[in-house]
Amino acid sequence: MKNNKLVKRLVAIFLALVVIACVIVPIPYYIEEPGDTINLKELITVNGKEDEHKGSFSLTSVGIRRATVFTALKSKVEPFHEIISADDLTGGASDAEYMQIQKFNMETSQNFAIEQALKLADKPYEMTYKGVYVLGVEKNSNFADKISVGDTVTKADGKTFTSSEDFMKYVKSQKVGQEMKVTYVHDGKTKEATEKLIKLPTDKKPGIGITLTDHTEIDSQDKVKVDAGNIGGPSAGLMFTLEIYEQLTGKDLRHGEKIAGTGTISPDGEVGRIGGIDKKVASAAASDNKIFFAPNDEITKEMEKAQPGIKSNYEEAKAAAKKLDTDMKIVPVKTVQDALDYLAKMK
Template sequence: MKKNKLVKRLLLIFVALVAVACVVVPLPYYIEEPGDTINLKELITVNDQKDDQKGSFSLTSVGIRRATVFTMAKAKFEPFYEIISAEDLTGGASDEEYLQIQQFYMETSQNFAIEQAMKLANKPYEMKYKGVYVLGVEKNSNFAGKISIGDTITKADGKEFTSSDEFMKYVKSQKVGQEMKVTYIHDGKTKEATEKLIKLPTDKKPGIGISLTDHTEIESQEKVKINAGSIGGPSAGLMFTLEVYQQLVDKDLRHGQKIAGTGTMDSEGNVGRIGGIDKKVASASASGAKIFFAPNDEITKEMKKAQPGIKSNYEEAKAAVKKLDTDMKIVPVKTAQDAIDYLAQMK
């Protein structure tokens, strides 16, 4: 009898441990789900003034969390929930590197949004080049372990540059195996590293072995502050643009409406495709938004070939609204000007 009781007790402990593991132990997967819809009045000020017009412009987000057995099972039955592998989400980057890249994309989206708002409002500004932002470091790079994702390279051999293109031309004009001194900023501190250049597999030219982009910052007499906190990624660009523009021109663009949306913003004012738009539509609808701006992106033949059945963000957003059975209106936009034109005709 004592032996049977011991077996039962051990079995109960085992079952309890399995149940805890299903709920707590993380797996190499993530769950994407509807995130927050955030009123941009809370995040943005222009010349130390808040937006006091009626209605709201709101960014929408996708919630991402590590998956467990329990949450993966739940995601199979929840609408607008999706299971995604760690590799697909981060591209092989560590969690820290992924967050750094997402923060850079957020910073860039803010710069482009402010730039477009300045252009649309006819306000003077200057885009200042800060250096080369490091998006990735090749494993065979001699600078690996010194230069990291998220660092900003400011000089090569003591020379400064005005763009990443100019920087790359200089590096490629050197010789494979030649030593190069690179000055960079890491965690706010200026550092230097001297290593040999490698032969790049793409064009057989000498290189440091990094993927890069311009690190820029906008300067203007207009004091625009965007406090996005821990929100990352580039997808709030359009909505940042509209909120900053409304404050710069000090006009009621919304006419009291609660307006949400998504889409990247580039230096030409184009609204770009984003991921997880169905989840953002669900979030916006739950928040009470009545209008949702969605990128009306072009689907090329190459994209259709690579991913049969692919739809534009606008088509995905319309499908999500139909699934939700909501009266929220989806408005397709290709540029920031398209969104402003739509707002003008709402009167």
Template sequence: MKKISFWIKGLLLIIVLYFIFLRPIPYYIERPGSAEDLDPMIEVDGNYAQEPGKFMMTTVEILQATPFTYLFQFLPYNDIVSEAELFGDIDDYEEYNTLQRYYMESSVHSAVVAAFDAAGLPYNLDYKGVYVMSVTDNSNFAGVLQMGDTITEVDNLKFKNTEEFIDYIKDLEVGQTVSIKYERNGTEYKSEGDLIKLEETGETGIGISLVDQSTVETDPEVVIHSGEIGGPSAGLMYSLQVYSMITNTNLRAGHVIAGTGTISEDGTVGPIGGIDKKVIAADKEGATIFFAPDDEIDPDLKGEYPDYKSNYEIAVEAAEDIDTKMKIVPIKTFNDAIEYLEQLSPVSSRFEPEQSQVNLAA
């Protein structure tokens, strides 16, 4: 009996430990991630940058909570978010990752375009089709199409842009059968279905939300190996690395430069989430300069949320909190970053760029 009692107690202990330390709960921990050197991630005509210094992208780590790790929220720069807050209307983590991969691909595309535009070099945009972001429940292609598919043809017709695609569909009749070709993970599929009346606009449609899917062709050829990293926030740093390589300019001058921010094709730098955690990650990896989006806050938004702060303000507060010597530099456009880097002296000198001031929104 004592032996049986011992095994029962041991089993109960294992069960308790499982529920405390391993059992997932519907919450996620957001905390400082990594600062990744871009030299081994970006190649131009098969070559990698070898100049002194680094450009680094920064990340936020997201991990599913357990009852034990739920307590991490009380640690500095560890935040707890619910599944609803993280996923929104997305059904599961797989779809979330698919969306993040799309954002990364789009970020790579925009970064290359912004860099080549700034360098005055030509490039070609190759339209691939429409990227499926979601499928409505009442769509006759529900269960066929899924997030991440690219529709390449409708009724054996190819289109030059998404506007042509939409115009063709909306000129057809509700209930009319269309044939589509679409790609998923490199494989082409075909399907047929009837068009529906879109609830939002009342127009004829397939029943999907969509965005452009295109690639950019350049000479010299640029390849960005983003790996498993997702999201759009590496855009600014990607564009700086690409620009410095295609123009053969040593912009970093031996400095370790980290940063974050989305990049538009026109060079506009946009805000991102978790910038305070990215400041922590950059500081741990020895960055001496950190580029932060200096997003302008809409007065109406500031009026409704008086405590709302720009990315730059949050980054400055985090830097002051950890007492880092890393300089936080506000960036609105790609050209802002280039101009700042062009005035840097080599790291071997004693010159230190003047700390930029907070540009508070009215």
């Protein structure tokens, strides 16, 4: 009898530990869910002043948290919740690299938004090139243990450049195996590294083995401050542009309405596709927004081939709104001017 009681007790303890593990022990998956909808009046000031017009422009976000067995199973039945693998989320980058990339994407979206708002408001500005921002480092790069994701490369062999394109042209004009001295900024400190160039697998040309993009900064007499905190990614570009433009011009674009939306912004004002738009629609609807701007992106044949059944962000947003049974109006936009034209008709 004593042995039976002991066995039962051990089984009970084991099952309890299994349940606890399912609830609190993370697994290599993440859950995407509706995140916060944030009033941009709280984040943006222009020339030290806040937006005092009624209504709001708000960015929408996707919440991401590490999954456990319990939360993964729960998300299967919760609307607008999705399980994704760590690789799908980060693209194979480490957590630290992923956060650096998201931070840079946010900074870039702010720069593009400020540039577009200044253009639309007919305000003077200059775009300053700071160097090449490192988005990734190849494992076989001879600079892999020196240059990191998030660093900014400022010189090659002591030469400076005016764009990442010029930088790449110079590097590709050299020879595979040739040594190159690279100057870069890491955690605010300028450093140098000299290593041999490798043959790039894409075009067989010489390279240092990094994924790169322009690192730029806006210089204007109008001082725009964006305090985005820990928010990352490029998807707030459109809404940043609208909020900054309203503050620069003093125009009442919203006419008292609560307006949310999403979409990247490009240097020429195009609104680009983003991920997780259904979750952003759910977040915006829960915050009682009346209008939601959604990218009306073009679906190419290549995209359809890679992802059969793929829909535009606008179509996805409309489907999410229908599922929610919300009165929030989904408005398609291809450019920031489309959004401004729609707002002008609200008078």
